[in-house]
Amino acid sequence: MRILFLGDIMGRSGRSAVIGQLPKLRADWKLDFVVVNVDNATSGHGCSGAHAKELLAAGADCLTLGDHGFDQRDMYAFCEQEPRVLRPMNIGKGAPGQGARVYTAQNGRKVLVAHMLGQVFMKRPFDDPFSAIDEVLRKHPLGGLVSASLVDFHGEATSEKMGMGHFCDGKASIVVGTHTHVPTADAQILPAGTAFQSDVGMCGDYNSVIGMEPAEPLRRFVTGMPKGRFTPAGGEATISGLYVETDNQTGRAKRIEMVRRGGRLAQSGP
Numbered sequence: 082m083r084i085l086f087l088g089d090i091m092g093r094s095g096r097s098a099v100i101g102q103l104p105k106l107r108a109d110w111k112l113d114f115v116v117v118n119v120d121n122a123t124s125g126h127g128c129s130g131a132h133a134k135e136l137l138a139a140g141a142d143c144l145t146l147g148d149h150g151f152d153q154r155d156m157y158a159f160c161e162q163e164p165r166v167l168r169p170m171n172i173g174k175g176a177p178g179q180g181a182r183v184y185t186a187q188n189g190r191k192v193l194v195a196h197m198l199g200q201v202f203m204k205r206p207f208d209d210p211f212s213a214i215d216e217v218l219r220k221h222p223l224g225g226l227v228s229a230s231l232v233d234f235h236g237e238a239t240s241e242k243m244g245m246g247h248f249c250d251g252k253a254s255i256v257v258g259t260h261t262h263v264p265t266a267d268a269q270i271l272p273a274g275t276a277f278q279s280d281v282g283m284c285g286d287y288n289s290v291i292g293m294e295p296a297e298p299l300r301r302f303v304t305g306m307p308k309g310r311f312t313p314a315g316g317e318a319t320i321s322g323l324y325v326e327t328d329n330q331t332g333r334a335k336r337i338e339m340v341r342r343g344g345r346l347a348q349s350g351p
């Protein structure tokens with residue numbers, strides 16, 4: 082299977098780039114399944130139902146949220162009604178929607194997507210992500226109920242993300258890190274066949290401070306005092322993500338490519 086994962090969409094710039102380019106990427110790369118993280122798609126704070134609909138219409142098969150997933154209040158009801166939107170599975174037992182689900186790809190094969198939050202350096206303690214994902218992957222073994230599985234691990238610490246990659250090695254097809262908005266240079270296939278990257282970066286304007294106009298973050302770094310709101314940068318976005326090809330029989334990754342399209346970063350892709 083050919084699977085594309087796109088990192089955190091940041092504001093209008095990132096949203097417009099993904100909506101504009103995803104249909105062509107699906108056709109050119111003959112993609113079977115596309116997952117997009119939308120944690121900052123609406124003004125840098127979560128994702129509205131309207132923007133989620135636009136991204137799904139552009140060709141995303143599944144949208145994952147993140148720690149800002151419910152900043153837009155209409156997402157509480159929207160993720161209950163729309164099965165293609167996943168909230169973090171360890172955010173709390175009373176949260177609406179689901180954190181893991183099996184989907185049918187365009188080629189008819191079954192794909193598991195699971196989404197969770199890290200614990201290290203996060204603003205509040207979430208439930209243990211390792212025990213949560215272990216239970217899900219045990220119920221959906223590769224080469225059995227599903228042809229491929231993807232884990233979106235949304236967290237601050239590269240060490241925790243690397244730990245999750247090794248924990249899932251051989252049990253998931255792909256483990257991708259999101260949240261920090263900066264693509265890491267460690268895309269690899271782990272020893273037991275799981276494609277991994279600590280953070281796939283953001284879909285947004287990289288002439289920024291993790292997607293925000295630099296003035297207010299710099300003011301806070303220099304003076305320690307806030308003066309205004311963070312505003313998403315509005316320049317040309319780079320689409321950042323990960324392309325993976327998996328073996329249809331075993332579910333293990335056999336090819337991995339970092340994706341960077343448009344904007345300021347050096348270009349890459351399959």
